[in-house]
Every structure is written in structure tokens, then in C-alpha cells.
Amino acid sequence: MNKTNILGFTLIAISLIAVLSSCHDKRSRGLEYAPNMYYPIAYNPDQKNPIFSNGISAQVPPANTTPVGFTRFDEYPNTIDGYLAASENVHNPLPVTSQNLIEGRQLYLAFCGPCHGEKGKGNGHIVELGKYPAPPSYATGNSSRGGKMKDLTDGKIYHTIQYGLNLMGSYASQLSPDERWKVIMYVHELQKGE
């Protein structure tokens, strides 16, 4: 046999082994190259787990526990009572600093400005396009839940960001509690009007 024949024969033999080894069992995935790239050492969430007594990998957190870095708000439900209780008890923990206000303004412009408008007058660009009814102005409007927009407290605005209100959706999944407080700090500036 010359060199080319040996090479050809080896290639055919390898492919034959690969094909045959993948056929002997219908459930087998055959010969796998570097299997530890497919199968991580850690348990997958849907995998049986001998470490826990119920044998499940994806454990539910124990009752009444709060994940690290998570702020509970379930004592203030999405009701008028929850809104008024938040108004009474929920206050901005962050100090009013120019840095916080700058960040609050940036977040406000990205998340709230499209509807509420750059100056909070209820004339954001989707309102100007005629696609969306104008939200009330922070400085001169009235809240649909009673009272003036300029008197909205920390807790009332936080409650609104958490749950939304009528046409306004919730921003709870977009803004962390810290970010919400910065936005609220900036909304208080807009409530003063110009």
C-alpha cells in the first residue's frame, strides 16, 4: 500500500467506526467529542438531584425569605389603600445630590420622557405624534386618584412605578429600586414647574 492508500483506508475506517458506534442504540448520541463541553458538572435546573431530600435541583426559596438585593413591596398592594399606605410610609432613602439628580434625569428621559415629556408637561413625543393620550402635567395637572400631581409623594410615585396606572404600564422590571428613587427625585424637580 502506498501512503495515499493508507490515508484513505484510515479515513474510511474512522468514519465507519463513527457511523457504527452511533447506531448500536437508538437512544445513544454516538461517539461524542469532548463530552464535558455538553454536560456541565453543575446540576441543570430540570435534573434529578440526590443532594436534596425531594430530589429536585430547582429548589423553591424558603417561605418568607427575601432574595439578596431585592426590596419587598408586597405590603403595599395595587389598591388605593396600598397607594395611600405607601404615600405615608415609603420615603426616598437616597440623599438629594447633583449626581443622583443627573442620573435620575437620564433615567427619566429614557423611561418616562416619551410620554410625560422632557419637562414633565405630558407632551412626550409619542403624545405629540397623536398616538397616545397626554398624561397629566407633573406641575399643573390633577392625579386621576385625587389631588394635584405636584403634591404626589415619594411613596405615591414609587407605587405608580411599581404597578403602573391605567394606560401607564409597570416599570418594576426595568428600574431597580435605586434607579426608581433617582427618577422620583427628578420627578420632584419637575413638579416645581418652570
Ligand code: HEC
Ligand atoms: C407609555 C406612556 C407612559 C410612560 C412611559 C410613563 N408614564 Fe407615567 N403616566 C402615563 C399616563 C397615561 C398617566 C395617567 C394615568 C391615569 O391617571 O390614568 C401616567 C401617570 C403617572 C403618574 C401619576 C400617578 C398618580 O397617582 O396619579 C406618575 C407619578 C407617573 N405617571 C410617573 C411615571 C414615571 C416615573 C415614569 C417612568 C419610570 C412614567 N410615568 C412612565 C403614561 C406613561
